[in-house]
Amino acid sequence: xxxxxxxxxxxxxxxxxxxxxxxxxxxxxxxxxxxxxxxxxxxxxxxxxxxxxxxxxxxxxxxxxxxxxxxxxxxxxxxxxxxxxxxxxxxxxxxxxxxxxxxxxxxxxxxxxxxxxxxxxxxxxxxxxxxxxxxxxxxxxxxxxxxxxxxxxxxxxxxxxxxxxxxxxxxxxxxxxxxxxxxxxxxxxxxxxxxxxxxxxxxxxxxxxxxxxxxxxxxxxxxxxxxxxxxxxxxxxxxxxxxxxxxxxx
Amino acid sequence: xxxxxxxxxxxxxxxxxxxxxxxxxxxxxxxxxxxxxxxxxxxxxxxxxxxxxxxxxxxxxxxxxxxxxxxx
Numbered sequence: 001x002x003x004x005x006x007x008x009x010x011x012x013x014x015x016x017x018x019x020x021x022x023x024x025x026x027x028x029x030x031x032x033x034x035x036x037x038x039x040x041x042x043x044x045x046x047x048x049x050x051x052x053x054x055x056x057x058x059x060x061x062x063x064x065x066x067x068x069x070x071x072x073x074x075x076x077x078x079x080x081x082x083x084x085x086x087x088x089x090x091x092x093x094x095x096x097x098x099x100x101x102x103x104x105x106x107x108x109x110x111x112x113x114x115x116x117x118x119x120x121x122x123x124x125x126x127x128x129x130x131x132x133x134x135x136x137x138x139x140x141x142x143x144x145x146x147x148x149x150x151x152x153x154x155x156x157x158x159x160x161x162x163x164x165x166x167x168x169x170x171x172x173x174x175x176x177x178x179x180x181x182x183x184x185x186x187x188x189x190x191x192x193x194x195x196x197x198x199x200x201x202x203x204x205x206x207x208x209x210x211x212x213x214x215x216x217x218x219x220x221x222x223x224x225x226x227x228x229x230x231x232x233x234x235x236x237x238x239x240x241x242x243x244x245x246x247x248x249x250x
Numbered sequence: 251x252x253x254x255x256x257x258x259x260x261x262x263x264x265x266x267x268x269x270x271x272x273x274x275x276x277x278x279x280x281x282x283x284x285x286x287x288x289x290x291x292x293x294x295x296x297x298x299x300x301x302x303x304x305x306x307x308x309x310x311x312x313x314x315x316x317x318x319x320x321x322x
Binding site: 159161167168178218223225230 | 312
């Protein structure tokens with residue numbers, strides 16, 4: 001097999017467009033994002049417009065989704081967090097659809113590009129920091145001091161807390177990107193083995209690809225869920241000024 | 251299909267989370283130290299050394315925090 005298992009992640013321009021020197025060409029990832037937005041929008045608009053007492057299939061799917069997101073917010077931020085519902089729901093639905101649609105052979109996993117996950121993570125984190133400073137002013141810097149720290153430890157604890165705060169957007173972005181990329185690379189390697197092995201032994205890696213695909217469906221859900229939960233936790237930290245709100249997640 | 255209710259997937263999510271938590275803090279700490287060395291202070295390897303140490307400590311703190319809500 002001469003083809004690299006990382007080959008599916010390469011993007012090629014389909015329609016080259018340049019705007020004021022910026023490269024905004026249309027490639028596979030852009031088209032997939034349009035499809036995701038179209039599908040998610042259709043599901044939620046059509047499913048949400050019926051409002052029947054006995055829901056149709058589409059309506060119950062939309063209700064399940066909305067109720068699940070509501071549960072995430074109530075678990076992590078409490079009732080006050082419901083004002084973030086539009087943001088959190090958009091994040092969750094977009095990432096979930098990107099992850100799941102990427103599993104269809106021949107399509108593209110948008111979330112396997114670190115620039116996509118990075119933009120999401122950095123904007124959520126920037127929002128939480130801006131929110132913290134808007135709500136609490138300079139007191140927001142108090143999240144850098146864990147409660148109960150003796151004074152002589154402060155020169156050590158503040159840099160550590162600063163790094164652990166700055167690591168939040170990085171870990172958020174890398175987690176989603178790495179999980180998606182790794183899963184698809186494993187699938188690529190196994191398919192390469194299946195084709196290279198021929199009929200005699202190739203069925204074994206092929207059977208593994210089926211098992212891996214089932215696991216990947218789970219991972220797609222899990223990663224969208226974790227990204228959303230942690231976004232909620234970070235936003236909740238900025239609102240309540242705990243800095244250690246992780247303890248009441250889940 | 252809320253995956254959070256399935257203990258297998260909840261545990262998988264936690265495990266994956268802690269790994270990246272360690273890695274990200276180390277990268278950020280080392281990166282900050284290296285940037286201070288290269289662009290600000292010209293202080294040889296010491297920024298990177300201290301940055302990595304602080305990053306490791308921050309990573310362990312983050313991992314501890316993530317492990318505090320391990321699904322029971």
